[in-house]
Amino acid sequence: MSGHEGSDLFELGSWVVEKINHFQYTPGHMFFSSPTLTLGISGGYLAVVGLLWLWMKDRKPFQLQYFTLVHNLIMTVASLIMFIGMTSSLLGLIFVRA
Numbered sequence: 001m002s003g004h005e006g007s008d009l010f011e012l013g014s015w016v017v018e019k020i021n022h023f024q025y026t027p028g029h030m031f032f033s034s035p036t037l038t039l040g041i042s043g044g045y046l047a048v049v050g051l052l053w054l055w056m057k058d059r060k061p062f063q064l065q066y067f068t069l070v071h072n073l074i075m076t077v078a079s080l081i082m083f084i085g086m087t088s089s090l091l092g093l094i095f096v097r098a
Contacts, residue, residue, distance in 0.1 A: 020085030 016081060
């Protein structure tokens with residue numbers, strides 16, 4: 001790995017930390033601000049799951065080992081990014097310096 005690729009990775013990390021540190025919550029602009037919308041989405045989800053359960057109950061199970069591996073890797077990286085952002089926000093630390 002050349003020095004240029006490491007520099008690009010450092011710039012990406014700096015950009016991510018800057019975006020996390022400057023996030024501003026605006027009250028009233030969140031997606032689930034209405035209980036009606038939240039209940040509608042939840043009910044729709046339960047209806048879809050119920051219909052899929054009926055459709056799948058006599059079928060052979062899917063093979064999801066590789067999908068699960070990739071999913072877990074992505075979730076682990078996302079969790080690390082959130083941990084760094086919350087820790088730097090709560091403790092006033094900056095992990096990546098420009």
